[in-house]
Amino acid sequence: MADETFKIDVLALLPAMQAYARALTRNGPFAEDLVQETFARAVACADQFRPGTNLKSWVLRIERNLWFSEYNRQRREQAGCALDAYPGCCSPDQEWRLHHQDMMAALRRLRPEHRDVLVRIGAGGTSYIDAARQARCEVGTIKSRLNRAREALSVEMGIRAAAEVAGQTPGPQPWHGWQVVLPS
Numbered sequence: 001m002a003d004e005t006f007k008i009d010v011l012a013l014l015p016a017m018q019a020y021a022r023a024l025t026r027n028g029p030f031a032e033d034l035v036q037e038t039f040a041r042a043v044a045c046a047d048q049f050r051p052g053t054n055l056k057s058w059v060l061r062i063e064r065n066l067w068f069s070e071y072n073r074q075r076r077e078q079a080g081c082a083l084d085a086y087p088g089c090c091s092p093d094q095e096w097r098l099h100h101q102d103m104m105a106a107l108r109r110l111r112p113e114h115r116d117v118l119v120r121i122g123a124g125g126t127s128y129i130d131a132a133r134q135a136r137c138e139v140g141t142i143k144s145r146l147n148r149a150r151e152a153l154s155v156e157m158g159i160r161a162a163a164e165v166a167g168q169t170p171g172p173q174p175w176h177g178w179q180v181v182l183p184s
Helices: 004-010 014-025 026-043 055-076 094-110 113-121 128-135 140-158
Strands: none
Touching: 004 055, 004 113, 014 026, 014 094, 014 140, 026 055, 094 113, 094 140, 113 128, 113 140, 128 140
């Protein structure tokens, strides 16, 4: 059994143990249980602590190992349980998968130059400058291509009608009411 000074030293680490437990579990009641179990384990294994080493690291290592043991146990016993019993559960994502599939199908139907600029800048995160260098054109040309590609994708996905993109239906214009009239 641990002496009283060891118990007091471990109790002094209670705020750190609670913060670490909340970070691990993301669930208040589970965190409280983890802290309680950690304290009990640390006191029971006090003879294994080497004086002169960091007590906080030792106790938090016990807490982390307990959490991993519990996490692995819950993963093994997960079949047939209620989903809301686990703090890491999330809502179903079928709708987002369908939207993603629709977007990918629309992307495949685009012209190659539209698909290329969308993937390069939109999905790949390439800057306008780097994309212009790769395509050997001006930055303004890349921006224009990207705008046309976005419009084509929105038409393919049914978000906007082709007539609206072509400017045949009235709607808010980016130039705030000014209309550009091109000579015929």
